[in-house]
Amino acid sequence: MEKYEEVKDIGDGNYSVVKLIRHIDTKSLFAVKYIPRGHTVDERVAREIINHRSLRHPNIIEFKEVFLTPTHIAIVMEYAASGDLFDYVCSQGTLSEDKARYVFQQLISGVSYCHDMEICHRDLKLENTLLDGKRIKICDFGFSKSYLLHSTPNSRIGTPSYIAPEIFSGKEYNGKLADIWSCGVMLYIMLVGELPFGDQKDLQNLKKTMNKIMLVQYKIPDTVHISQHCRNLISRIFVANPMKRISMREIKSHPWFLENLPKESIKEAQDVNYTKENPIYSLQSIEEIMNIIEEAKILATTSSSDQLEDLTEALKKM
Incomplete structure (x- = not known):
């Protein structure tokens, strides 16, 4: 998170929190989806990240990168400013x-x-x-x-x-x-x-x-x-x-x-020069992303589900 600063909450779901962030150097705005580390980082989360990473089109929110915080895995995406x-x-x-x-x-x-x-x-x-x-x-x-x-x-x-x-x-x-x-x-x-x-x-x-x-x-x-x-x-x-x-x-x-x-x-x-034959992926490789996903699962062995919920609630109040 050293290159971003949080601006405001955008929304939250059953297992995630979405916030608006600003890139400190470029001042560009992005949306970031925080998912608690541990048991919530499952196959569905992996599919979401890998599939989204492979898509680039004017009518699809663009995937930017994924990184870890001590408590969450964070998916950074293009920000659409006009709601849903x-x-x-x-x-x-x-x-x-x-x-x-x-x-x-x-x-x-x-x-x-x-x-x-x-x-x-x-x-x-x-x-x-x-x-x-x-x-x-x-x-x-x-x-x-x-x-x-x-x-x-x-x-x-x-x-x-x-x-x-x-x-x-x-x-x-x-x-x-x-x-x-x-x-x-x-x-x-x-x-x-x-x-x-x-x-x-x-x-x-x-x-x-x-x-x-x-x-x-x-x-x-x-x-x-x-x-x-x-x-x-x-x-x-x-x-x-x-x-x-x-x-x-x-x-x-x-x-x-x-x-x-x-x-x-x-x-x-x-x-958009982006096809199955000529893909333009994010700067992060699949190997790097999969390593991040695997590391995000580790908390499951050291924290209870109650602690994960507490961490998510704390993030909402940040």
Whole structure:
């Protein structure tokens, strides 16, 4: 931490604290995610760091570096100053079809890139989509899996109201096609201002929510006026059988998606010289990062879970 200074808290989760930090020399702002050392540094944390490190795209929060403090492992990332998409949609109520399309085009650009890099996100939602001005930035790769490094997805993880039907089966599934379903949920919420499969009361009853998703029980209210092209795209995303669901390639050639497609975003994405064949990773090597992750696990043998919770609470108050 000698090259950074803490500015303020940004947020916290079950196992992590996120703070805004400033580089002392350059004055650049970054977000840092602190995860307590010990038993919380598991395979999921390793996947989050390694997968995120391998991605660089205008619509994905950029990974910077990872380091250790005496009590935490810290993941330094690009800072998006305009909050998240959930708060933005809540403040607007609903988005116009043009605004929703503009966000969706960027979302698909980022997710499609992840898939090209053989990574599925598995927890796409409004809260995991940050805003930097008008640009969206996908974040939080804690549930992500790489088809190059990890086993085929088969676990029931993600946020219930965004989960694709096949995830509930408990069998192996295609994480990329499940991501497409989640993108559809995000589009629906932006346009309608509600969840497509149940309301907040339904979310308290997971079985009820699951049944609605499995049966694809959704409708667009009569009070919401959107084009037939948009309705067609949503209906092709919300298909229970993943093999019959619209593909990423088909989404990117759909008439609704192509309308008013921002040329600067396409050019910027193409200008990022970053592919599986020609990767541009962070300055830290995988070996260095894996050594840091392994060292971060050590505290598990010397501290109890209560002590780890105390350390996290203390960090929140710093």
